Amino acid sequence: MKLSQPSAEIWTPDGTEENDALGHVTHMAIAAHQDDVEIMALDGILAGFGNRGFMAVIATDGAGSPRAGRYASYSDEQMQLVRRLEQKKAAFVGEYSAVAFLDHSSAAVKDGSDPAPKHDLKTILTACHPEIIYTHNLADKHDTHVAVALQTIAAIRELPQERHPKKLYACEVWRDLDWLVDSDKVVFNLGKCENIATSLVGVFDSQIAGGKRYDLAAMGRRRANATFLQSHVVDAAEWVDFGMDLMPLIQNPQLDPAEYIQTFIQRFAEDVNSRIERFNFSEK
Numbered sequence: 602m603k604l605s606q607p608s609a610e611i612w613t614p615d616g617t618e619e620n621d622a623l624g625h626v627t628h629m630a631i632a633a634h635q636d637d638v639e640i641m642a643l644d645g646i647l648a649g650f651g652n653r654g655f656m657a658v659i660a661t662d663g664a665g666s667p668r669a670g671r672y673a674s675y676s677d678e679q680m681q682l683v684r685r686l687e688q689k690k691a692a693f694v695g696e697y698s699a700v701a702f703l704d705h706s707s708a709a710v711k712d713g714s715d716p717a718p719k720h721d722l723k724t725i726l727t728a729c730h731p732e733i734i735y736t737h738n739l740a741d742k743h744d745t746h747v748a749v750a751l752q753t754i755a756a757i758r759e760l761p762q763e764r765h766p767k768k769l770y771a772c773e774v775w776r777d778l779d780w781l782v783d784s785d786k787v788v789f790n791l792g793k794c795e796n797i798a799t800s801l802v803g804v805f806d807s808q809i810a811g812g813k814r815y816d817l818a819a820m821g822r823r824r825a826n827a828t829f830l831q832s833h834v835v836d837a838a839e840w841v842d843f844g845m846d847l848m849p850l851i852q853n854p855q856l857d858p859a860e861y862i863q864t865f866i867q868r869f870a871e872d873v874n875s876r877i878e879r880f881n882f883s884e885k
Contacts, residue, residue, distance in 0.1 A: 605717040629731035639801040641772035642735040644789035722756035738771035771845035778843035787844035
């Protein structure tokens with residue numbers, strides 16, 4: 602596979618030859634950074650666990666990671682090596698089919714005039730043809746995350762229709778999706794998987810030791826999602842992730858992503874306003 606960056610890598614945890622590994626992929630996460638996949642796409646990881654059906658694609662090189670503690674003095678080059686190794690550890694724990702390290706800078710991913718990130722995504726999607734893809738949500742507050750989501754949408758739109766995934770989901774990292782009205786939520790019931798989930802995020806020591814407790818935060822959000830999903834029934838799940846359906850953006854290439862996300866925001870605003878109007882006693 603020809604990727605644009607000299608340092609790009611396709612890595613298979615079990616040493617399987619690249620083409621064989623990619624041929625098994627049914628679920629794929631396309632993420633901005635090392636550890637994003639393990640936070641946002643646990644549904645896909647669990648679907649591929651035991652059958653090597655899951656692949657992670659990491660768009661950026663990890664050079665801009667915050668660092669503290671024992672990593673405080675690490676250079677960008679050292680952090681790239683650490684983050685790559687951590688991602689490989691997670692892939693081994695989660696029994697991924699493969700991990701693709703595209704190794705673009707965040708600036709390149711956010712530069713719409715640079716064709717390389719989209720080209721690399723098209724190359725991988727052509728080689729794999731996953732049925733289900735997870736990426737960042739369009740309401741995320743991290744610029745690079747939103748850029749990766751838009752690059753993913755653009756890449757899929759340029760593929761032949763027969764190469765399109767059956768599902769494209771936007772997922773939670775830097776802004777969760779509990780604000781969506783219930784009818785708009787894609788609910789991923791993650792079952793009882795605490796041992797796997799905590800291990801997956803826990804290997805990213807450079808982030809946790811550096812002061813970002815993603816391990817605790819991700820697990821807490823999943824439990825909160827499960828409990829606060831419905832107010833008048835007992836919990837139907839222990840852990841839940843929320844997603845947003847992005848397939849309309851693929852089925853209708855003329856649909857503007859900015860307009861699409863506004864429809865979700867508008868339904869949320871209408872839901873809030875209608876509830877207040879029903880019980881606004883001060884006006885009666």
